[in-house]
Amino acid sequence: TVVHDLGLRDGVQRVLFGNDLTFWLHKLVFIDAVSFLSGKRLALSLDRYILVDIDDIFVGKEGTRMNVNDVQALLDTQNLLRAQITNFTFNLGFSGKFYHTGTEEEDEGDDLLLRSVDQFWWFPHMWSHMQPHLFRNESSLVEQMVLNKKFALEHGIPTDSGYAVAPHHSGVYPVHGPLYGAWKKVWDVGITSTEEYPHLKPARHRRGFIHKNIMVLPRQTCGLFTHTIFYKEYPGGPKELDSSIQGGELFFTVVLNPISIFMTHLSNYGNDRLGLYTFVNLANFVQSWTNLRLQTLPPAQLAHKYFELFPDQKDPLWQNPCDDKRHRDIWPKEKTCDRLPRFLVIGPQKTGTTALYLFLVMHPSILSNSPSPKTFEEVQFFNRNNYHRGIDWYMDFFPVPSNATTDLLFEKSASYFHSEEAPKRAASLVPKAKIITILIDPSDRAYSWYQHQRSHEDPAALRFSFYEVISAGPRAPPELRALQKRCLVPGWYASHIERWLLYFPPLQLLIIDGQQLRTDPATVMDDVQKFLGVSRHYNYSEALTFDSHKGFWCQLLEEGKTKCLGKSKGRKYPPMGPDSRAFLSSYYRDHNVELAKLLHRLGQPLPAWLRQELQKAR
Numbered sequence: 001t002v003v004h005d006l007g008l009r010d011g012v013q014r015v016l017f018g019n020d021l022t023f024w025l026h027k028l029v030f031i032d033a034v035s036f037l038s039g040k041r042l043a044l045s046l047d048r049y050i051l052v053d054i055d056d057i058f059v060g061k062e063g064t065r066m067n068v069n070d071v072q073a074l075l076d077t078q079n080l081l082r083a084q085i086t087n088f089t090f091n092l093g094f095s096g097k098f099y100h101t102g103t104e105e106e107d108e109g110d111d112l113l114l115r116s117v118d119q120f121w122w123f124p125h126m127w128s129h130m131q132p133h134l135f136r137n138e139s140s141l142v143e144q145m146v147l148n149k150k151f152a153l154e155h156g157i158p159t160d161s162g163y164a165v166a167p168h169h170s171g172v173y174p175v176h177g178p179l180y181g182a183w184k185k186v187w188d189v190g191i192t193s194t195e196e197y198p199h200l201k202p203a204r205h206r207r208g209f210i211h212k213n214i215m216v217l218p219r220q221t222c223g224l225f226t227h228t229i230f231y232k233e234y235p236g237g238p239k240e241l242d243s244s245i246q247g248g249e250l251f252f253t254v255v256l257n258p259i260s261i262f263m264t265h266l267s268n269y270g271n272d273r274l275g276l277y278t279f280v281n282l283a284n285f286v287q288s289w290t291n292l293r294l295q296t297l298p299p300a301q302l303a304h305k306y307f308e309l310f311p312d313q314k315d316p317l318w319q320n321p322c323d324d325k326r327h328r329d330i331w332p333k334e335k336t337c338d339r340l341p342r343f344l345v346i347g348p349q350k351t352g353t354t355a356l357y358l359f360l361v362m363h364p365s366i367l368s369n370s371p372s373p374k375t376f377e378e379v380q381f382f383n384r385n386n387y388h389r390g391i392d393w394y395m396d397f398f399p400v401p402s403n404a405t406t407d408l409l410f411e412k413s414a415s416y417f418h419s420e421e422a423p424k425r426a427a428s429l430v431p432k433a434k435i436i437t438i439l440i441d442p443s444d445r446a447y448s449w450y451q452h453q454r455s456h457e458d459p460a461a462l463r464f465s466f467y468e469v470i471s472a473g474p475r476a477p478p479e480l481r482a483l484q485k486r487c488l489v490p491g492w493y494a495s496h497i498e499r500w501l502l503y504f505p506p507l508q509l510l511i512i513d514g515q516q517l518r519t520d521p522a523t524v525m526d527d528v529q530k531f532l533g534v535s536r537h538y539n540y541s542e543a544l545t546f547d548s549h550k551g552f553w554c555q556l557l558e559e560g561k562t563k564c565l566g567k568s569k570g571r572k573y574p575p576m577g578p579d580s581r582a583f584l585s586s587y588y589r590d591h592n593v594e595l596a597k598l599l600h601r602l603g604q605p606l607p608a609w610l611r612q613e614l615q616k617a618r
């Protein structure tokens with residue numbers, strides 16, 4: 001059914017399939033064909049690392065646990081498997097509270113496990129197997145973990161694997177901060193694993209991430225759960241299990257994943273010992289039909305290998321925990337997803353974002369984040385390292401809305417606009433959020449930004465004139481080149497907006513003309529209200545007034561007083577020199593043409609400055 005066309009006529013080699021890929025052997029040949037035709041560029045190495053966790057080594061209902069014979073079989077099979085899976089060792093997770101809670105024979109099984117402690121690898125579960133997200137704070141989690149550690153020390157169980165697993169994946173993803181803290185404190189955990197990031201099927205789409213120095217590896221399912229204990233009673237019939245092993249889901253999990261961590265349970269090794277049955281048959285099948293080299297590594301080595309193979313997975317991508325029922329179930333009840341922004345003001349810097357911010361918070365239904373002491377008023381979560389602090393950190397900036405439907409939370413961080421990461425991260429956490437950007441002539445923006453740097457005493461900005469900054473060549477000093485990049489790049493408007501449009505539909509994006517915001521803010525604010533769909537209309541023409549002293553529109557307070565933005569907004573500085581203006585006009589020409597095309601595509605009017613710039617370009 002598979003033919004290799006050598007491509008003698010047209011020079012294009014092909015592998016032709018006479019059938020679809022439903023038969024497992026065809027899938028295998030297809031994988032080989034891709035590797036062959038791409039000269040091994042689209043191929044994995046033949047090494048496959050497998051780790052089998054037995055998550056609940058003492059947790060199990062009386063009558064369903066391992067007795068002495070089962071434990072002996074576990075030891076014997078482990079030895080047997082080593083012939084096919086180099087270094088194969090079962091990795092046992094323990095919750096000490098349940099030690100010796102079976103029948104007499106099962107308790108003897110527990111004893112044999114502990115007499116054979118050196119034969120296995122060990123890792124801690126929770127002492128009482130309670131889900132970590134049910135503990136509010138780190139200290140109560142620490143208490144539980146200390147009990148389990150005491151148990152380990154009393155029974156000679158090694159405590160230094162650096163690996164731990166949370167019952168039911170709770171606390172790992174979505175992240176429950178106290179779990180990570182307690183793990184570090186008590187067990188010095190550096191590695192864990194979960195099926196929940198993201199909660200996806202098929203298993204091969206699961207990913208890993210690193211958070212608070214803990215490497216989180218994805219886990220695969222092997223079809224064995226606490227309740228699957230008898231061969232004949234396997235859900236859907238025993239054939240289901242056999243076909244998963246023989247060319248089905250389990251087989252392809254191993255074929256397609258260089259590293260697979262499987263979760264099994266105590267009950268899978270008592271009763272019909274389906275755990276042993278599964279892995280012995282899987283190893284046989286893999287060996288019969290492939291050249292894969294199966295091996296097992298301790299979790300710490302496995303984790304390093306994982307992120308060596310998938311370095312792009314190191315950074316997490318947070319999602320809204322309330323969008324997935326399984327995630328909601330392992331997310332503390334007292335936490336709410338209402339404390340996430342419904343819209344973002346993304347910048348760019350120096351276009352009037354603070355004025356927009358001031359006007360927005362005047363609206364009774366629009367609420368902003370509380371200020372960050374570190375980044376001035378802005379949270380700067382999606383673009384910078386704050387992202388690695390996790391979503392609890394982010395949500396703590398927002399109030400709990402009194403009415404989650406009508407109140408609109410928002411956040412303005414003006415450096416989101418040109419950030420490579422921000423659109424993807426924002427779309428992952430708040431996919432329905434509306435996005436507001438403000439554009440002014442990029443030349444004016446660059447000049448205002450330069451003045452901003454000077455007033456913040458940036459040494460390079462103080463040393464070099466604006467013209468020197470914008471016109472610096474490749475041989476200019478590095479600090480000057482760096483300043484130039486930060487000054488000019490945000491003005492590549494079309495490229496940055498296109499990046500946002502990769503992740504957000506155009507209807508969720510509002511582009512404000514910054515010049516109009518400056519001269520006619522009430523009209524702009526009407527458009528903004530329409531765009532946001534706020535329930536109560538706020539009359540900005542009554543609430544704003546032009547302050548001739550400030551030279552800008554400000555909030556009108558009682559008795560005719562005004563609340564304007566501080567000195568740092570609407571600064572006094574000399575106008576831009578004609579040389580700089582001409583240089584920038586030419587520098588931004590192509591970017592502006594692209595912007596005009598983009599606005600045309602979006603059905604948006606061109607701002608006056610853009611029309612002028614385009615005329616110059618003709």
Ligand SMILES: Nc1ncnc2c1ncn2[C@@H]1O[C@H](COP(=O)(O)OS(=O)(=O)O)[C@@H](OP(=O)(O)O)[C@H]1O
Pocket residue numbers: 348349350351352353354355414448449451452517518552553554565568569570571
């Ligand atoms: N109403 C009102 N009051 C004060 N300033 C106003 C207003 N409307 C627009 N602008 C213009 O906003 C410019 C500052 O932009 P940002 O607030 O986006 O700057 S920042 O990125 O947050 O630092 C600021 O730039 P500079 O004039 O260079 O200081 C102003 O020109």
